[in-house]
Amino acid sequence: MIEVAIVGGGPAGSYCAYCLAENDVHAVIFDHTHPREKPCGGLVTPLAQKLLPFLKKIPIEHCERNKIYFISPYGKRICLSYGKSKLLCFSRLKLDQYLINMAVNKNAQLINEKVEAVERKGGLWKVKTTRKSYTAKTMIGADGVSSLVRRSTIGPLSRRNKGFCYGYFVRGLEKEDMTIKFLFHKMGYIWVFPRAEHTSVGIGCPDISRSHGLKMELDTFIEQHYPYAEEISRWAALIPSVKTNKTFRIPLAGPNWILIGDAAGHVNPIVGEGILYALLDGELAAQAVVDDSPQLFNKLWKETFGWKLFTDVKLMKWIYKKPVLELYCEYLKFSSFIRPAFSVLA
Template identity: 30%
Template sequence: MSETAATSPSVRESADADVIVVGAGPAGSTAAYYLAQSGLDVLVLEKSAFPREKVCGDGLTPRAVKQLIAMGITFEDPAWVKNHGLRIIGGGTRLELPWPDLAAYPSYGLVRTRQDFDQILVNQAVKAGATLMERTTVTAPLIDARSNRIVGVQAKNSDREPVTYRAPLVLAADGNSSRLSVAMGIRKRDDRPMGVAVRTYFTSPRHDDDYLESWLELWDKSSGKDVLLPGYGWVFGVGDGTSNVGLGILNSTASFKDVDYRKLLRRWADSMPEEWGFTEDNQVGPIRGAALPMGFNRVPHYSRGMLLLGDSGGMVNPFNGEGIAYAMEAGKIAADVVVQASSRLTVAERERTLLSYRSILSDTYGGYYTLGRYFVKAIGQPEFMKYATKYGLPQRTLMRFTLKMLANLTEPSHGDAMDRLINGMSKITPAA
């Protein structure tokens, strides 16, 4: 086999695998779990070492909980904090909406910090038979010169020595920047929404709140006047004496490029009631931020032997900024496709099966994500948000519909009128 790679001749060879998964976040670990369960030889390469922190709101909707249950994860550990729904605050209204009562999804969400959440997932993959290599940084794809397909990766191991890993298929679950995707010529689309999230933790009496809390308006009162800040905020009780407090802002907002997000979070936290404890003295850890790649902002999701999963494929829900559920769902879809492809008898049949990954993702999420892009544009207009919070929030039936829409929680079939409307809108909306 003829191979080309941007590395020195000192690269040493390693044992082959059926599939290489780059990144042990929710997408990569879920894919590795299902691939290993199916009997494939799976190698997971993770640049960090567990446990490790990631910037996240730590909140899991019932959609994500369903995926955890499917992987055999149980929630007896008190570090899993259950929540019953979403509390929405805005326009002078405070509204508590329970998660929908559906057959397709559990009726509760969870909170668990990313400090050990990802490790729990990858441990399941390892138990299923996957091999995990930590502190292994993938530096470049290994390309077959004749077929122009990826046939492995170049990496540096925990000793910073160059090493080669070979497999006929590579799953890129290496996050928003996705060095592997860029090296393969798959770049981000500028016409897709992008968000930025910042968060920190505060010691707070609100740590055991059993509702996720979302603030649709961020008011800064530090100047003595009420000033509406761009973005939306959240307060999620972690159950360990702290609350995860953060905010997000979308690139559809006029001030997106000019905002100092950390100062914005600091100002918003300072405006909260004193008894909640969101003060610098009670802050646990720094304010940290991360990008939220939304609405399939990097495509194609399959090309030349490589599949994109999770943030590498821009799979964050534009409606609510949720990424974990969709990363895990994509991991399972990718695994199903790869398992089916591995059973095909000819190269042409295998490639046709692998290409189906694109259409499955498009059929599953394409129309819904297109609706989400329209939504992002609308909420980027301050006047729209003021009108929506003032007149929409008091309408409980409308907000129940909105919760289902934003969280993508509907019965696939035989649901109520709201479910049928949301599902119908997603189906007829083109997946651009």
């Protein structure tokens, strides 16, 4: 019998398994995809590093910058400086592998099998994979935006609460500045995030119904600014983008199950930051399980970072209007002088 089954070995699942193992609770992670490069910017903000200091010390190759450039809706280039703090940019192939190893080295187990179904039976969970069936006492859904565990508990994250991203991994931009170009008409942005060995260039739109033409918009931007970029691969991906706080009021944990990370919809709707919330969720879910009260998670996440997501869901409605976004960019410039380590980005 498995003590805690975790479906999904992204940052949420592996860090949860690690935190459980630290408390002598044995967890089994199911994930068939590793090693893999997840479509992602890979940006880890100073706030994430402040809340989870181990992120600063991860001994894998990554890119570090203390500045990021914003291109405003009226085309102004604004530099946001973080002073002594750094923005870190990781390849998700390396970051996720590192987090899995952290968990496995602490005695968690990784089973490289895809979960096809989960079912509650007599107070236990049946986990059916492509190879066999397992029984678990507690189930943690860390299986991303299209979570099977979420579908089997509270129902899927609706289309309205998902955004769409398109992009490339390219070579040749590793020395370039980290850059974000805001797009008020798409309510999203284009990013250029150099990493150690390649660069993530993408475009994101929090509203799937507005995502028509994203590829063309990104290709034009690359052609204008980085004609020398050399494509390695291209991708398209969904991202949670919760539109109303009603969605966040749905319980994310029951007597023997918890949803965390993207499966919980915990991504900042304005900037798309999700790695921080995935890791915090992993830690909080482990705390709830160790306290023998999975439902405690419903309270813990709201107390820890709920205010930030609730506020940004409300802000999202007006921040992507052209003049407001221009003012927001001015504010970013101003905040760069007054409080380098406390950016709105994080």
